[in-house]
């Protein structure tokens with residue numbers, strides 16, 4: 001346990017005008033500061049209504065609720081206090097000044113959580129989950145973050161660690177007692193298969209990590225198609241607002257226009273782009289088309305939209321799309337039969353009449369949920385986790401080939417794999433990783 005010598009404070013509720021503002025304090029003087037301000041004793045875990053005064057001038061700052069927790073039974077594991085005051089800018093400024101004058105220091109971003117981590121109140125994967133929970137915009141993001149905060153990923157990492165420690169025992173026995181006869185059998189039976197099975201498990205998790213990461217960041221969808229196909233009309237329909245300009249002039253959209261949506265609990269960004277056409281000498285439009293292609297290339301999913309009557313446009317579009325992308329014929333109010341598109345699924349909609357749009361939205365929602373997988377399963381949600389698991393896979397792949405012939409080398413590789421997996425929960429903490437993780441937090445967390 002690390003003992004902090006300074007007492008930190010922060011406005012933990014959002015900045016700006018509000019009904020109530022919540023200040024948190026953590027550190028050895030947390031209670032003393034709260035008591036000085038309140039001019040009375042604050043019993044542990046009891047809410048006290050108090051007039052807060054500047055002890056030097058006796059001036060009233062505000063009145064509010066005050067309570068305190070004794071470490072280690074607190075969020076940070078340290079002594080903590082909380083002040084709930086009126087959420088005006090004047091009160092917040094005044095209270096902040098007085099807190100500093102009494103000797104509390106404004107917290108760095110993520111400093112409360114960092115102290116909680118240092119005091120073993122949560123591990124690194126849980127600290128990350130707390131940041132994700134604060135950032136969560138949709139129900140599934142929240143579900144994923146809550147699961148990880150509850151220890152779902154940490155438990156998994158610990159179970160992998162346990163399996164490797166069990167696999168290590170026969171290898172170490174082979175090193176310590178090279179002449180015992182039954183050791184090679186033990187390695188055969190207990191080490192090699194466990195390692196091989198774990199490699200497979202880790203590979204599955206590494207493969208599916210993309211789903212967890214997508215849910216954190218949001219699924220990116222790009223609308224692509226010839227000019228006047230109705231891309232901006234589709235964006236506006238999805239967004240439920242006039243986000244992009246719609247007109248009957250081909251080449252209306254130039255800049256990529258992005259809106260954020262919640263599709264069935266999945267955060268999604270939809271990008272409207274400039275209509276694709278080769279024959280334009282307008283430099284700005286050409287740049288728009290270049291950007292459209294760049295955005296489309298890096299997106300999780302493309303929706304190719306064309307006027308159902310425009311077979312030339314369909315041909316241009318097909319070249320830009322992969323088999324999993326959505327192909328949509330728009331303006332169904334103006335045509336009777338659909339063009340031939342071979343094996344692939346073709347949606348037919350009219351943004352004018354609304355025909356077919358419900359089906360398209362349903363299919364889209366299903367797809368983004370597939371792209372983000374099961375939010376309530378334990379999984380890797382950050383590149384950091386993927387790096388740790390990849391490192392472990394590499395070390396274990398070397399280990400399996402050496403278990404029999406060179407147990408020393410195999411054991412060393414298994415230990416290395418354990419160290420990699422320990423990075424997930426932060427059993428092995430690299431200072432610079434910690435700095436990066438906690439600095440991404442907001443102040444007051």
Ligand SMILES: Nc1nc2c(ncn2[C@@H]2O[C@H](COP(=O)(O)OP(=O)(O)OP(=O)(O)O)[C@@H](O)[C@H]2O)c(=O)[nH]1
Nearest residue numbers: 227228229230231232233247251252253275351352
């Ligand atoms: N009849 C009919 N017209 C439509 C439909 N959808 C869009 N339009 C019209 O088609 C024209 C072009 O629509 P936009 O949404 O601007 O098309 P766009 O693909 O964004 O065009 P660019 O930005 O120029 O590439 C507008 O006049 C729309 O009102 C539809 O389903 N039926």
Ligand SMILES: [K+]
Nearest residue numbers: 228247249252
């Ligand atoms: K247009």
Ligand SMILES: [Mg+2]
Nearest residue numbers: 231232252253
């Ligand atoms: Mg447009």
